[in-house]
Every structure is written in structure tokens, then in C-alpha cells.
Amino acid sequence: MLSPSINVANSLLAQAFNETLRLDSYSVSAGGTTIGVLHKDPEWLASVRSRLAMLGQAGSKWIMDKPEIWSPVLTQFADYASAFAGVADTQAKGRITTSDQWIKLLKEVLLSSLNTSINVTNASADALKSHYQAFKNIQPLLEGSINAGWAELQDEEQQMVKIAEQLTRLQDLVGSLEDSITSGDISTGQSVVTTTVKTIYNIAMETGESFSFLGMAASAFTVGKFYYDIITKTAEVGETLQQIAKLQIEASDEAQAAAGTKLVLRLLYNLELTFSQIVDVMPQIVTMWSTERDKIQQTVQALQAGADPTTLFDLFTIPIANSNWQAISKFALAIPSTKTTVGPPVTLDPQHPIAT
Numbered sequence: 001m002l003s004p005s006i007n008v009a010n011s012l013l014a015q016a017f018n019e020t021l022r023l024d025s026y027s028v029s030a031g032g033t034t035i036g037v038l039h040k041d042p043e044w045l046a047s048v049r050s051r052l053a054m055l056g057q058a059g060s061k062w063i064m065d066k067p068e069i070w071s072p073v074l075t076q077f078a079d080y081a082s083a084f085a086g087v088a089d090t091q092a093k094g095r096i097t098t099s100d101q102w103i104k105l106l107k108e109v110l111l112s113s114l115n116t117s118i119n120v121t122n123a124s125a126d127a128l129k130s131h132y133q134a135f136k137n138i139q140p141l142l143e144g145s146i147n148a149g150w151a152e153l154q155d156e157e158q159q160m161v162k163i164a165e166q167l168t169r170l171q172d173l174v175g176s177l178e179d180s181i182t183s184g185d186i187s188t189g190q191s192v193v194t195t196t197v198k199t200i201y202n203i204a205m206e207t208g209e210s211f212s213f214l215g216m217a218a219s220a221f222t223v224g225k226f227y228y229d230i231i232t233k234t235a236e237v238g239e240t241l242q243q244i245a246k247l248q249i250e251a252s253d254e255a256q257a258a259a260g261t262k263l264v265l266r267l268l269y270n271l272e273l274t275f276s277q278i279v280d281v282m283p284q285i286v287t288m289w290s291t292e293r294d295k296i297q298q299t300v301q302a303l304q305a306g307a308d309p310t311t312l313f314d315l316f317t318i319p320i321a322n323s324n325w326q327a328i329s330k331f332a333l334a335i336p337s338t339k340t341t342v343g344p345p346v347t348l349d350p351q352h353p354i355a356t
Helices: 006-032 043-092 099-152 154-176 183-187 227-232 235-249 253-304 318-334
Strands: 192-204 210-223 340-342 346-348
Touching: 006 043, 006 183, 006 210, 006 253, 006 318, 043 099, 043 253, 043 318, 099 154, 099 253, 154 192, 154 235, 154 253, 183 318, 192 227, 192 235, 192 253, 210 227, 210 253, 227 346
Parallel strands: 192 340, 192 346
Antiparallel strands: 192 210
């Protein structure tokens, strides 16, 4: 049949959509993350701030370029479905009967459109790889700056590791409470709730006071429920925040700062992981288009070899294939218009260890 499985096509698009949402969130977070200055600001921390600025620029570049990368991927489905509908209509009205007519129509309309879809999607995939590489280029620089700080504070390494482990645990918890948006959610018009989650990591002092050091915000996505309600009812989040605050008191200002910079490194790792996942999805979409082109070419070859167009399976089932393409196109067009609701913001602060 001259169409892919509706479920397979929709699942690929839903997967890509989820990854683009997370890329947006991480990129905005990279641009909005701030690292303060210590009273005795070490050289390595100034270097970390410089690398963070590079990360923010790479994130901003993705946000700026995303429409030109992602939108064409989706519009190919609408364009091809429209071309296919025209072929189906021509067949239904009996305007095409001979093999030569079919060959001309398949080549000039469908093969031409499929070649465009393949080229456009490949171009988007290449652009994604370029952005992916930009983030990968920053990784060794950021790691080097942070590792320099850890090397200067070897005497407190054990305490820094404990704080960093709890910060990582907190980020894992925050991520685990999100929803993936399924193809069913998109098809049925479910509202996606987007919530701003701000993490505040201040430098704690034995007096009970603290001063600003690191702030970062990201978006969390849920379907049909508020993230705020979920996270405030998850006791493990509050317990982890309390544990971080307790560990901070036992570390120097600089050691707390060094441990906190691991949050920035984790953000970069998340960006790279998400890019790698969507970079993997794009070739699968290209493969789907290539498979459809192969089918058309095989149909043309069969007609050229003398097959009867009235009994050729792929031509006989064009009405069904057309229904599939219209459903896939409808799904692809629904993605940019997915309904969103803004949920109550969430603040995570170890010095005030209740998610509010």
C-alpha cells in the first residue's frame, strides 16, 4: 500500500515533538541561568561563568533557528497528503486509465513530492546535527573549568560529592514527574500543561543566612494535571531539599559553589542527550519517506513491465492509502496547534525546602 502505518508515522512525530519541547526548555534554561560572585571569587568560577555564557548563546541560537528546522518537517506531511489526495481524486473520477497515464502521474506528482520531502527532512536533520555539535563543543570547556575548581578544593571533595549527588537526585526527581506527550494526547486535543520550575541554589552560612549564587529555570510538561500538585505531594522532593541544605552547612562557600556548578554541567548533558535523541528520530522520518518513494518506483516499474493498472494492488488500494495520508497530515498539523495551559510556577530552594 502506498502509505505508511498511521501509528508508526504518528509515533515518530510525537517522539520528535517531545524532544523539541525539551530542547526548548533546556535552551531557555541555559540562557537564563545565572552564577553569582563569591566574596573571594576564584579564577575557576569566572571561567565557569564564561562557559555558561557560551552555553546560553548556543541555546538562544537553537530557539532562533528552531522554526526553520522543525516546521518544514511537519509541512511535508500536509504537502504530500495534498498531492496524494489529488491523485486519488483523479482516479475516483475515472480520468486516468492507461499505464502511461499512471506512470506520468506517479512520476510527476508523487515521486516529485517525495523527493522534496526527503531533501527537506535531510536538511533539517543536518541543521540539528550542527546545533548538537555546538553544544558538544562546549562540554569539554565547561567540564575543564568545573574540574579546575574541584581540583583546588580536594580537601572538601567528599562533601562536594555528597552535595552534588543530592542535587543530581533532585534533578532526576523533577524530570521523573513529567509526562511524555503521546500521539493519543495530540490526536484527542489534550491540553499540555507547561510549568516553570525555578531552582535556587544559594550559598548557606552557619548563621542560617544565605546569599544568592545560582538560579536556573526550566519548563516541566504534564498532560491533564498541574505539575505543581504533583511535586508538592512528592515527599522525596522535600526530603532531598532538606538533605542538600544540611550538607551545605558543612562545606565552605567555595566548596558549595563548586558542587552547585554540577547543575550547569547536568543541564548541558541533558541538552546533549535530547539532541542525540531527536537526531536519531530524524533519519527514521527520512527512512519512512524513502520507503514510500521506493513503493512508488516499484509501482512505476511494474506498470512499465506490463502490469494491468486496474488490478495492481498499490493502485487498487489508493483510496485506503489516501485515508491514511489524510489522517497523518491531520496529526502533523495538530502538533503546532497543541493546546497549552500555564500551570502554577514551582520553586525549589534547599534553604526553604518545600516546593512552592
